[in-house]
Amino acid sequence: MQANRPGQYLLVLLGLALFLCGNPAWAVQPLRIGLTPTFLNERHALIADWRVYLESKLGRPVAFVLKDSYEETMELLHQRQIQVAWLCDCPHVTANPEFRLLATPLFQGRPYYRSYVIVPEHDKGTRGLLDLKDKVFAYSDPYSNAGFMNPRYALKKRGIDPDTFFRRTFFTHSHRKAIEAVAVGVADAASVSSYIWETLDRQGPALTGRTRIAARSEEYGFPPLVAYHTLPAREFDALQQALLTMTADPLGREVLERMNLDGFARPRPEIYRPVGEMVRFMERK
Amino acid sequence: MGLFDLSLRHKLPLWGGLLIVVTALAITGSNLVLTRESIKKNMLVRSEILGRSLSRTLYSAISQDDVWRAYEIINFPISAEARHPSFQLEDMIVLDAKNRVFISTQPKRYPLQRDLASLGSEFSSLKARLEQNDGRMLVQESGRILLAIPLVAEGMNLGTLVLLHPGDYYQTSFDRVLKRNTWTTLVVLLILLPLTWLWGRRMASPLLQLTERMAELGQRLPAPLPERVYPHGDELGRLFQVYEQMRHELSDKEALERQIVKSDRLAALGRLTASMAHEINNPLGGLLTAVDTLKRHSRLDPIQAKVLPLLERGLAQIQDIVATLLVEAKAKSRNLTHQDVEDVHTLLAQEAKKRGVDWKWHNDLADTIVLPATLVRQVLINLVLNAVQAAGEQGRVSAHITTSGDNLLIDVGNDGSGITPELMEHLFEPFTGLNEEGQGLGLWITYQIVQQLHGHIEVDSLDDWTRFVVTLPTGAPE
Structure with a gap:
């Protein structure tokens, strides 16, 4: 479907x-x-x-x-x-x-957005990507900066191989679905566009309320x-x-x-x- | 008093009700057992159909390592099930070819990549069975019900879809059926039980009435049953008919017995009177002869001359009464003619006219009837005189003298005040006067004459008409 x-x-x-x-x-x-x-x-x-x-x-x-x-x-x-x-x-x-x-x-008055690392709302401990070793991580799209490249760049900059750092990764092909994957617990974390997360959050906390922003990246051009x-x-x-x-x-x-x-x-x-x-x-x- | 000695009034509804309850429970019970089995079977089939329809798309998701698509595929039926629970699908787990969790609808409980055996004992035994499986569906019932459907295409096993149902996953559907069945049974009982109760009462009530009346049988004639107490043609209806028939026969028998007693009494009385009259007549004759001799052959002093006629008159009165009591039918008499009856008419017309009685006379006789004229005239005179007296001023009297076959019928009626039941009981006994006039011997004489002529006399005194009907067989009397 x-x-x-x-x-x-x-x-x-x-x-x-x-x-x-x-x-x-x-x-x-x-x-x-x-x-x-x-x-x-x-x-x-x-x-x-x-x-x-x-x-x-x-x-x-x-x-x-x-x-x-x-x-x-x-x-x-x-x-x-x-x-x-x-x-x-x-x-x-x-x-x-x-x-x-x-x-x-x-977006928010400026031509920039960020990448958010989100975790389930009940996960209070995760402070950033480095806390997510051997976790299940959801990407959005292999061509997405916020949803794929950014977290991998952050890991590699610290000398970590992003291909083996996580226990399992998968693509949802959409930021909204990546948020959903974290909300329902399929993924332990995901990297998503701040624009999508904030916009969904403004529509209602049904989905975003079940996630927590664990880390924010620097700004990138929207x-x-x-x-x-x-x-x-x-x-x-x-x-x-x-x-x-x-x-x-x-x-x-x-x-x-x-x-x-x-x-x-x-x-x-x-x-x-x-x-x-x-x-x-x-x-x- | 035991249960079986209860009144039918209670026993019929109780037994009927008990039968209905037992039947209802038996039907409902067996129905439920069958339903339970078929629900269980149905649900397994539905579960399998769901699993097999999902397995095609899951196969492609696994082959492309698309976790999220696999999640969307299995999550849709789960969320539909949560909205409209129909077959209690608890969870679904997709296993990869190494029996590790590829995805599940509860990723927290069944984390991705986790080995199946590490999820609990039921899963480790399932794993053991899967490892020896050759591509067929497995059903494992150990607490929960696990349906394992291999994801196989072109002989390649890419993994397994496991559907998890609670062990009693058909219970909800069963409870629904149970509830519906229970209500239906209750409604049926609610209708049938009062009907049975009514039917029991309806059957028992006439029986109880019958029993009460039968119990009276020894002491008195029981009252008749109420009209249409049980107007049906079955055995019970026949019973009531037979009862009514029996009651009628008993009533007739009682009336007959009363009649016989009365006749016997009258006959005994007649014999007594006759023999007394004979006994009195003989010395009386002597006494009268002696008085006559005294009168004729001796000289009487003044006192004797005064007493003797007194004695003679008294004795004569006794002789009259005795003669009257002693009805002698044997006396030779000529046969009755039409004119004899007309003579009586003429004789009594004056009396009737004097009292202003409305008078109807119907003489239907042929010329001669072989019956003693004197006696028949006596009967006719007695009856008509009685009627005229009973009718009173401005009353109505009718007399019909007819023949019917070999019988002479004398039917005399009046519209007087009628005969009381007490009087009716002793009607034909001597000195039982219908009125103050006379000695009360008229009906006695009439009765004696009718008896001696081998006829019979009937009286009925209805509301405004009293009838005496005399039937006399014609022919030569003894």
């Missing part, structure tokens, strides 16, 4: 797109945007409202393509199935000449929206403008409020450099 869902939505959206193409009023190719678990990509009502906002600003149809996997979404970009995607902050994305940085979300380099400049500018001016529009403000974001800013590539260094460090033997 879970695994098929994104595929089903893709089909529905494709169907919708085909229908819209046949309609003279929308005789324009929709702008297709890929969403990953960087964002809470299962909040369909919110996504629908965001689409309405973007369509009204761009004057053309917009279609969101939801995928649980970063890799798959990136592949869609390369195949030009989608023109824009909200991915991770890893250098494959931020430092890739084929991608252009479109906009960086502002995963940006990127466009494939083939997207025409006019369209790139129109979309960037639509995102940057969301705070000026009532519907835009409402969508941002529900996203738990304060707006979108013009991206500054330098905020993503530390991640690049991190990846290079990890690639060293």
Whole structure:
């Protein structure tokens, strides 16, 4: 069920797109945007409202393509199935000449987020990653910084092999599911995006209340929206403008409020450099 | 008094109720035993179906080492079960090929990577069995019920799915059935028991009435049963019919006995009277002859002359009374004719007219009937005179004289005040007057005549009509 869902939505959206193409009023190719678990990509009502906002600003149809996997979404970009995607902050994305940085979300007023190491609420002793030796650890996605690279980097920096440090690791392919894995006790700990944890926490403590933040990483640039380099400049500018001016529009403000974001800013590539260094460090033997 | 000596009023409802309760319990009990077995079997089958349907997707999750997907696969039925408990699925454990915990619905109790044998005795024995298993499903009942379904595809064993049920995991369903059955039984009993009680009472009540009446049999004629006490055609109904029949026969017999006693008494009285009359008649004749001789042949002083007629009159009165008492049917008489009856009519018409009685006379006789005219006339006169007197002023009297077959019927009625039961008992005895006039010998004489003519006389005194009916067989009397 879970695994098929994104595929089903893709089909529905494709169907919708085909229908819209046949309609003279929308005789324009929709702008297709890929969403990953960087964002809470299962909040369909919110996504629908965001689409309405973007369509009204761009004057053309917009279609969101939801995928649980970063890799798959990136592949869609390369195949030009989608023109824009909200991915991770890893250098494959931020430092890739084929991608252009479109906009960086502002979380808590700033274009940054962190990685949280979370443990079950009843685990009062764990102070950081080093207390988790031989525990079961949940990652979100192998391309996620907060959900995969960051904890492994922290271990390796201390000379610890992240592949043998934990008794068992597994991927949940979503920050929300990683939080759930810790909440229900499948994992003893997980590394998740602070944005996802805080946003879920604001929605209600049903899930996050059963977890405790054991450690916070340093700040990283918030995963940006990127466009494939083939997207025409006019369209790139129109979309960037639509995102940057969301705070000026009532519907835009409402969508941002529900996203738990304060707006979108013009991206500054330098905020993503530390991640690049991190990846290079990890690639060293 | 023992249980078996109880009144049917209690015994019938008690036995009926007991039978119903025992039957209800037996049916419910056997039903429950069967249900328990089938629930247990059903649940194992459902558990197996669930396990087998999960095993396909689990196989793929294990082969891709996707712990979280495996967790989502097994957690969904568990959370559904928690919302709507139906077959008490407690936990599920997915084991890898080395019988270590791959994932479970209770990761705290069954931690990942933990060896199955280290989870407790029931699991170590399960492990031992799994190691010797050849790909078939295992069911282990030791406290809890463990269903182990191998995750096998194309001959490759990737692990095992273990479904854990509490040992009494069918108990909840069974309790539900038990509760429903108990209520149904109670409702049925609640309907049937009062019905049985009513039926018992209905059967017992007429029997009790019958018993009470039968107990009176020796002492007096029992009262009749109430109308329609048990109007059915079964044996009980027949019993009541037979009782009523018996009561009627007893009543008739009693009436007959009373009649016989009365007849006997009258007959004895008749014999006594006749013999007394004879005994008196003989000396009386002598006395009268002596008085006559005295009157004729001796000279009487004044006192004698005064006393002798007194004596003569007294003796004559005695002779009259005795003669009246001594009804002699043997006297030769001519046969009765139509005119004889009409003569009586003429004779009594004056009396009737004097009293202002409404008078109906019906003489239906043929010319001659072979019956002594004098006696029949005497009977007719007595009855009609009595009727006229009883009817009183402005009363009604009717007399029908007819023949029916070989019988002469004399039917005389009046609308007077009737005859009291006390009087009826001694009606035909001498000196039992119906009225103040006369000596009360009229009916006695009538009775004697009817007896001697081999007839019979019937009286019935209803509310406003008193009838005397005399039936006399015609033909030559002795």
